[in-house]
Amino acid sequence: MTLLSVEDLSISFVQYERGLRRVRLDVVTGLDLQVATGELVAVVGASGSGKSLLAHAVLGLLPSNAVEGGKILYDGAVLDHDRRGELRGREIALIPQSVTFLDPVARVGKQTAHAARLVGHPKPEQAMIEAFRRRQLPDRVARLYPHQLSGGMARRVLAAIATIGRPRLVIADEPTPGLHEEVVAETLADLRRMADEGTAVVLITHDLEAAVDVADRVAVFYAGTTAEQVDAAAFSGDGRRLRHPYSQALWRALPANDFDPLAGSQPSPDDLPTGCLFVDRCPLAIDECHAARPDPRRVGDSLVRCIRA
Amino acid sequence: MAVELLSEPGASSAPPTDNPSRRGIVNFVGRRLVHLIGLLVGVALLGFVLMELSPVDPIDAYVGGDAVRLGEEQRALIAERWGLDDPTPERLARWAGNLITGDMGTSTVFNAPVTHVIGERFVASLALLATAWLLSGVLGFVLGLVAAATRGSLLDRSIRWFAYTLASAPTFWVGLLLLTLVAVQLGWAPTSGATPVGLDPAAATLGQRLHHLFLPALTLSVVGIAPITLHTRARAVEVLGSDVVLFARAQGDSGWSLIRHRVVRNAAVPALMLQFASISELLGGSVLAEQVFNYPGLGQATVRAGIQGDVPLLLGIALFATVLVYVGNQMGDIAQRLVDPRVPVFDGGARQ
Amino acid sequence: MSARALSGPGLSIREAGWLPDRRRQAIWTVAALALVLAAVVVAGTLLADVAAKPDLMARRQPPSLAHPFGTDWLGRDLLARTLVGLRLSLMVGTLAAAVSASIALVLSGVAAALGRWMDTAVSWLVDLFLAIPHLILLILVAFALGGGISGVVVAVALTHWPTLTRLLRGEARRVMQSDYVRLSHHLGKPGWWVARHHLVRHLVPQFTVGLILLFPHAILHEAALSFLGFGLPPDSPAIGIILSDSMRELSSGAWWLALLPGFALLAVVKSVDVLGEQLRALTDPRSVHE
Numbered sequence: 001m002t003l004l005s006v007e008d009l010s011i012s013f014v015q016y017e018r019g020l021r022r023v024r025l026d027v028v029t030g031l032d033l034q035v036a037t038g039e040l041v042a043v044v045g046a047s048g049s050g051k052s053l054l055a056h057a058v059l060g061l062l063p064s065n066a067v068e069g070g071k072i073l074y075d076g077a078v079l080d081h082d083r084r085g086e087l088r089g090r091e092i093a094l095i096p097q098s099v100t101f102l103d104p105v106a107r108v109g110k111q112t113a114h115a116a117r118l119v120g121h122p123k124p125e126q127a128m129i130e131a132f133r134r135r136q137l138p139d140r141v142a143r144l145y146p147h148q149l150s151g152g153m154a155r156r157v158l159a160a161i162a163t164i165g166r167p168r169l170v171i172a173d174e175p176t177p178g179l180h181e182e183v184v185a186e187t188l189a190d191l192r193r194m195a196d197e198g199t200a201v202v203l204i205t206h207d208l209e210a211a212v213d214v215a216d217r218v219a220v221f222y223a224g225t226t227a228e229q230v231d232a233a234a235f236s237g238d239g240r241r242l243r244h245p246y247s248q249a250l251w252r253a254l255p256a257n258d259f260d261p262l263a264g265s266q267p268s269p270d271d272l273p274t275g276c277l278f279v280d281r282c283p284l285a286i287d288e289c290h291a292a293r294p295d296p297r298r299v300g301d302s303l304v305r306c307i308r309a
Numbered sequence: 310m311a312v313e314l315l316s317e318p319g320a321s322s323a324p325p326t327d328n329p330s331r332r333g334i335v336n337f338v339g340r341r342l343v344h345l346i347g348l349l350v351g352v353a354l355l356g357f358v359l360m361e362l363s364p365v366d367p368i369d370a371y372v373g374g375d376a377v378r379l380g381e382e383q384r385a386l387i388a389e390r391w392g393l394d395d396p397t398p399e400r401l402a403r404w405a406g407n408l409i410t411g412d413m414g415t416s417t418v419f420n421a422p423v424t425h426v427i428g429e430r431f432v433a434s435l436a437l438l439a440t441a442w443l444l445s446g447v448l449g450f451v452l453g454l455v456a457a458a459t460r461g462s463l464l465d466r467s468i469r470w471f472a473y474t475l476a477s478a479p480t481f482w483v484g485l486l487l488l489t490l491v492a493v494q495l496g497w498a499p500t501s502g503a504t505p506v507g508l509d510p511a512a513a514t515l516g517q518r519l520h521h522l523f524l525p526a527l528t529l530s531v532v533g534i535a536p537i538t539l540h541t542r543a544r545a546v547e548v549l550g551s552d553v554v555l556f557a558r559a560q561g562d563s564g565w566s567l568i569r570h571r572v573v574r575n576a577a578v579p580a581l582m583l584q585f586a587s588i589s590e591l592l593g594g595s596v597l598a599e600q601v602f603n604y605p606g607l608g609q610a611t612v613r614a615g616i617q618g619d620v621p622l623l624l625g626i627a628l629f630a631t632v633l634v635y636v637g638n639q640m641g642d643i644a645q646r647l648v649d650p651r652v653p654v655f656d657g658g659a660r661q
Numbered sequence: 662m663s664a665r666a667l668s669g670p671g672l673s674i675r676e677a678g679w680l681p682d683r684r685r686q687a688i689w690t691v692a693a694l695a696l697v698l699a700a701v702v703v704a705g706t707l708l709a710d711v712a713a714k715p716d717l718m719a720r721r722q723p724p725s726l727a728h729p730f731g732t733d734w735l736g737r738d739l740l741a742r743t744l745v746g747l748r749l750s751l752m753v754g755t756l757a758a759a760v761s762a763s764i765a766l767v768l769s770g771v772a773a774a775l776g777r778w779m780d781t782a783v784s785w786l787v788d789l790f791l792a793i794p795h796l797i798l799l800i801l802v803a804f805a806l807g808g809g810i811s812g813v814v815v816a817v818a819l820t821h822w823p824t825l826t827r828l829l830r831g832e833a834r835r836v837m838q839s840d841y842v843r844l845s846h847h848l849g850k851p852g853w854w855v856a857r858h859h860l861v862r863h864l865v866p867q868f869t870v871g872l873i874l875l876f877p878h879a880i881l882h883e884a885a886l887s888f889l890g891f892g893l894p895p896d897s898p899a900i901g902i903i904l905s906d907s908m909r910e911l912s913s914g915a916w917w918l919a920l921l922p923g924f925a926l927l928a929v930v931k932s933v934d935v936l937g938e939q940l941r942a943l944t945d946p947r948s949v950h951e
Contacts, residue, residue: 021684059559063550089561101556104651105574114570118561145650161560351789359805477930479881481888482923485904489916500912593796597885601908612889615800627801631792 003200004058004169006033009070011053011062011224025269028053028224029277030305031070032296035202037168040195042203042211042232044250045221046266051204053224055171059094060084074169090119093167097174099154102146108157109142112164119165131160135190152183159190170194171202176210188214208235208250220247223266223277225293230302243302243309245282276306284308337655345635352631353408356624357401413628414621418613423625426610431629433503434599434606436518438591440526445533446584452534453541454576457549458568468538475535480594484528484601491524498524501603525602529594533587540583545576578649585641589634687939694936698751701929705748712741712898721910724917731917733903734910742898743922747929749899753810754880754933757817761879762872764818765825766864772826773833783826790823799882803891813892817882825871829864836863866944873937877930884926900926 011028028050035041043051056062058072060081072079074087084092103111109128116124116131132141135156141149149157155175162170172191176184188203192214195201205211211218212235220227227244234241239251249262264281273279275290282289286308294305302309407414413423456468475483492500499505503521504513548554549572557571596608603609607626614622646654716736724731730739772783790798799816806812836842842859886892887901895902900922907918 016683022682056555061555061558085563088559094556094559096552096556096559101552103553103557103571103575105578105649106570114562115560118566147651161556165561348789348792351785352793355789356801359801363805363807473934474927474931477877477881477934478927479884479888479901479904479923479930481885481901482904482919482927485908485911485919485923489911489919493911493914493916589794592794596796596800597888600889611797611800615804616890618804623801623804627793627797630794630797634792634794 002034002036003075004033004035004202005071005073006031006054006058007071007073008032009054009057009072010068011050011057012067012069013063013065014067023270026224026272027269028057029272030225030293030296031221032226032229032303033202033219034229034303035169035200037200038195038198039216040192040201040203040214041217041219041229042205042215043219043221044205044208044211046206050224051206051221052173055094055173055202055204058084058169058171059088059092061088089115089167090165091167092169093162093165093171095158095162095170095172095175097177099146099149099151099158101158102154104146107143107145108149109144112142112157112161115161116164121164127164128160131164132157135160151179152186155179155183155187159187163194167199169200169202171204173204174206175203176205176207184210209254209256220244220250222246223272224269225277226296226303226305227278228302228304228306229296230304234301241301243299243304244278244306245284245308246278278306333655341639345632348631348635349628352628353405353624356627357404360620360624408628413625416614416619416622416625418617418619418622419610423621426622427607427625427629430605430607430610433604434595434608436522437526437529437598437604437606438588438595440522441529441533441594442584442588442591444526444530445537445587448530449534449537449584450541450577450580452538453580454545454568454572456538456542457545457572457576458565460546460549465542469542472535472538475532476539478532479597480528480532481597481601483532484525484598487524487528487531488601503604503606521604525598525604528598528601529591532594533591536587536590537580537584541576541580544579545572548572548575574648578645581644581648582641585637585644588637592630592633684943687943690939691936691943694932694939698929698932698936701744702748702751704744705746705751708741708744711738712745713737721913721915723915724921730921731915733906733918734915739903739918739921742903743900743925746898746900746903746922747925749893749897750880750883750926750929753814753817753883754876757814757883758821758872758875758879760814760818761821761875762825762868764822765829765871766868768822769826769829769833770861770864772830773837780830783830787823787826787830790819795820795882796885799886800889800891803886808891808893810893813883813886816886816891817879820882821875821879825875828871829867832864832867870937870941870944873933873940876937877934880926880930880933 009028009031010026013025013027015023015025031050031054033041033043033054043054045051053062057068058079062068074083074092077083079087102108109132112131113124113128116127121127128142129139132139137153137156137160141153141157144153146154146157158175170191175187175191179187188210191201191203195216203211203215212232215232217229218232218235219229227246228242230242230247235251239248239257242248242251246262252258253261262281267273267277267280273290275292276282276285276294279285279289288307294307296303296305297309299309404414411424413427415421416423416426419426452468452472456465459465488500492498499521503518504510505517505521508517545568553575554567554571557567562570592608595606596611598604599606599608600612607629610622611626613619614626643654646652714737716732719728719732719736721734722728722732722736728738728740730743733739733742768783768786772780793801798820802816802819803812806815836859845854845859883892884899884901884904887899888905889901890905893899893902903922904919907915907922910918
């Protein structure tokens with residue numbers, strides 16, 4: 001059952017440049033995502049493709065100078081700003097990137113207990129101890145400060161804090177960069193286990209290989225738009241089951257495959273092309289592609305924004 | 310699993326030891342002392358050089374307006390009494406030598422040893438300085454937090470406007486304002502002195518002293534609030550925009566709980582340093598406040614020393630003030646380390 | 662790009678709503694304030710005689726239409742005296758700030774371009790001057806130089822160069838570490854050439870803004886020195902002197918003698934401050950978002 005449905009989301013910012021001139025950045029345009037309970041969907045894309053912003057939008061944590069468009073539905077109902085505030089930390093949780101998201105001047109045990117208190121646990125300290133034990137963190141870790149944690153410990157603490165309220169939807173924002181292989185594997189396995197136990201999980205990452213390994217479905221982001229949403233199994237062989245040219249290029253760029261990277265780079269948010277955002281780098285581009293941004297359509301197993309798919 | 314955790318790179322298996330070795334403390338203090346002595350030497354030299362280069366005839370400065378009527382003999386006598394005619398290196402050597410033994414010379418204005426004068430006067434100023442320091446620190450911090458928490462609102466704009474305006478206001482004018490309003494118009498406080506006029510200072514009660522302390526302390530506090538408020542607001546706003554607060558909000562934290570748990574301590578760390586560093590401005594402000602309210606403290610003594618050409622006292626006060634400012638900064642540094650668990654208290658270099 | 666990185670120098674839509682165009686507003690503010698300050702200077706020059714003219718028939722008069730700021734104990738018009746005093750403050754402040762900023766520019770350039778030893782020496786000098794409370798240093802220098810305008814200007818100039826030097830030095834260091842400067846060194850250009858071509862271009866905007874922001878402090882310090890009695894001769898209408906004279910009259914209820922000139926000084930200092938802030942916003946938008 002679809003728990004989260006993001007439809008044609010757009011996010012823009014107004015920024016100041018030299019001489020106090022104003023400039024508008026369209027960072028996210030036409031972003032779609034569907035996640036069902038018990039499903040792990042990986043959101044994959046290069047940095048700057050709007051992945052973190054999606055997480056912030058769903059949680060209602062966009063900065064005040066952001067302008068939002070499109071729709072976000074949760075549990076069938078529209079997720080407005082107030083509802084996002086109510087669900088934050090309770091039904092919808094964020095597992096952030098790194099230990100820098102923890103308060104450096106407070107002990108991690110206290111921070112976790114505080115999180116438990118926020119979701120209404122009658123015995124926050126107890127909840128914290130249990131949460132730590134569940135993740136194989138020794139009791140003494142509670143008295144440590146964030147800067148004293150190793151990479152693996154930090155990952156577990158962040159996950160413990162996020163899940164202490166037994167959320168129905170977990171968004172893990174880039175949980176793996178800079179970590180030991182073993183810790184990466186452990187982190188991903190943890191997320192898989194959450195999905196298997198019925199939680200809807202969104203894994204935001206730029207590591208396509210890892211994502212394909214552990215996800216049920218994959219959403220490919222490009223320059224703030226969803227290029228394609230497809231089963232993870234489609235990422236195999238030469239990638240012919242993938243419908244969007246960018247997805248195929250991404251798959252082929254992997255060292256394990258052709259190791260053939262795509263030339264060029266993503267368009268800048270203050271200067272987006274009028275047509276399809278991928279048009280300047282697309283091997284299949286035709287004149288019509290310059291005219292307008294393609295709407296998502298179902299082709300085979302994918303939901304794809306491409307008129308040539 | 311547990312074994313794996315301990316062997317990971319970047320992990321420390323226990324909190325950093327808070328028991329510094331005796332050697333560590335001695336090292337720490339020793340280094341700071343050396344730095345202080347270096348500064349004092351510098352200030353002393355600077356002061357001496359300034360006096361040497363001064364076009365002011367020391368005898369004229371000492372005697373003041375009557376200088377024109379001095380005869381040659383009288384000038385010679387004064388010069389001899391105060392050793393003003395000896396060659397420069399000799400004077401420098403003698404003065405430096407005295408300094409090392411703790412003798413800062415004799416004040417020409419008060420006709421007493423400089424150390425004595427400074428000691429007495431400082432005690433008088435201490436109540437004033439301490440009150441203003443505490444009040445401006447606490448109030449400034451709270452106002453800064455309130456401003457940051459209600460960012461963009463009328464309250465925030467008012468606090469900021471108030472602080473910016475105070476920052477542009479001359480301290481002595483604020484004092485005169487309070488003097489006119491509270492003392493002259495309303496009659497709620499005396500207009501001058503540390504103790505009631507005509508009464509032997511030693512016989513003044515605590516109540517009377519506080520009554521006289523009120524306006525000068527208020528003046529100093531009011532002026533000192535502005536920078537703390539603005540700085541705290543800026544830091545708190547920074548913290549509110551940081552990853553830490555983002556994650557806290559993602560957990561469902563908001564409002565005053567968020568401020569109390571995540572912002573206060575993080576904003577206090579730099580605020581403490583600033584508050585201790587403000588001792589320098591406070592000393593300057595006290596000169597003006599004491600002048601407005603005729604308060605017999607160290608500030609007023611500085612002005613008298615300057616006007617009447619009391620070189621030993623002036624230089625003595627400069628050195629004393631340097632020590633105060635330095636100690637203040639060091640205490641701020643240590644306080645910061647105590648509050649922030651990331652920095653060990655007794656390490657080598659001073660923190661930014 | 663994270664949401665945070667993007668929202669850094671931004672402005673909330675709500676805030677942007679009531680500011681039709683921040684850029685235009687800043688430019689208008691700068692122009693208006695510059696005009697006001699120029700008017701003060703002109704008025705101060707023109708009213709010099711009026712300010713000094715005593716009128717024994719109209720002593721100690723509270724503010725009225727004829728005398729908007731009232732009159733002092735010699736019957737002199739206080740508004741005229743205030744304007745002359747403000748002009749004095751602005752001139753002295755400008756001069757002192759300019760000298761201070763120049764010292765800072767030279768020293769920071771020297772520190773960054775002429776090697777480690779110079780850098781340490783300058784740094785030590787900065788620490789030394791910062792170790793003494795401003796006002797005490799001011800009194801020391803003003804006394805040593807025997808007062809008068811030159812004494813005040815030098816005293817104020819010598820008190821403000823350290824902070825600006827620190828700032829510029831940090832900036833200069835950054836420039837020296839950058840790639841294109843390293844390249845110049847490799848190509849064999851001598852130290853002072855590098856200083857002239859690279860450093861100056863980068864430091865000048867910082868220098869200008871620093872100078873303007875130094876200005877209000879310079880004015881306040883000049884006023885403080887005058888108030889205490891160091892500096893300008895007792896009959897010149899420096900605001901500090903007007904205020905210190907007014908102390909004698911306060912108990913007789915002549916509140917306008919202290920409050921109004923001081924308030925005028927506050928207004929001038931605030932204007933200079935706001936002007937400096939707007940200029941900084943125009944040249945460095947990163948400082949816009951509070």
